[in-house]
Amino acid sequence: MTIDGMYEILFIVTMSLLALITFAYLVRTILGPHFTDRILAANSISTVIILIISVLAVYLKESYIVDVALIYASLGFITVIILCKSRLQIHHRDRDDDFKNLKKGLDKHD
Amino acid sequence: MIKLIISTILIVLGLIVVITAAVGNYRFAYVLNRMQVGSTADTLGASLVISGLIVYSGFSLISLKLVMMIVFLWVANPVASHFLAKTEIIENEDILDECEVVRHDSI
Amino acid sequence: MFILLFLLWVALNGKITVEIIVIGFVVTLGVYAFAWKCLDYSVKSDIHFFKNFFWIILYIFVLIYEIIKSSLSVVLIAFKQDIEIQPQIVFFEVKLKNKVLLTVLANSITLTPGTMTVDVEENRFCVHALDKSMAEGIEDLVFVKLLMKMEENV
Incomplete structure (x- = not known):
């Protein structure tokens, strides 16, 4: 077996394992009891997909595919930020996201 | 041949960390604890896999872009998980059932 | 910082030709001015x-x-x-x-x-x-x- 063939096996096994992990996170996204569970799983999915795209870029030896991964990374980041921000704005307008209010909120439960 | 061994070790270690994060996602019960394991995957797992790919592709344009990728992940992911944690703490009414609060400050 | 931005532009383009260098110079100058004006950046x-x-x-x-x-x-x-x-x-x-x-x-x-x-x-x-x-x-x-x-x- 040549070295290139071994690399091919390595990359394909890596990609398929990462794809399986993506499905595991997808189930968590559907099950997740809270809102934050779902967002967390979606964020992890984006990380795993970035890894898949990077491995694919190296496997095909095309450097422009890494750009796709970079843009995917920034999209995932912006998704998380905007979803959390809008959630806080819509449902918790009374509790301002201020540090002192956070402390007060924690004290209230005592 | 040495390159193959090094990159295989790095990629397999990274895969182990990523799989651990996926398993931990099911084993931990509460979101903030899950997030800790998830951040492990984001930082260590992703950068291990990507550095394995860098070792394979040597000094080229692809590896330069992959280094940029690691830097981006390390800058952006903490911000995302910080925001998520803040949302959870503001949203959850029974946070004190899950974790205790310790004060070391003067207020 | 200017040099870093310029290198980033070249790395994203992937090859070096005259047009890329000229356009990159202009774009980098714009971004540099933006950082100077809005992001509290200075030579310090x-x-x-x-x-x-x-x-x-x-x-x-x-x-x-x-x-x-x-x-x-x-x-x-x-x-x-x-x-x-x-x-x-x-x-x-x-x-x-x-x-x-x-x-x-x-x-x-x-x-x-x-x-x-x-x-x-x-x-x-x-x-x-x-x-x-x-x-x-x-x-x-x-x-x-x-x-x-x-x-x-x-």
């Missing part, structure tokens, strides 16, 4: 960066070492038979004043598995820790000492 911060170069490199290595060390403990916790953890939320203060360094500190606390910054206001931190053992000694972290040294240089 570049000089500070080179003054602190040794500490920054040391900081990156310490960060990687800490990440690997605490990742191992988190992985071990995740594979235990019965998970017994006591999550904590810790409030504490640090003596740093520089805003950039505070941001760096918050980000490195979040990057280290096991601890996560929930909120920061000026120099007060709110940190969630996965276990009691990880919350111990969070006030005098290695990062804080290194960043204090960097602040003295500024």
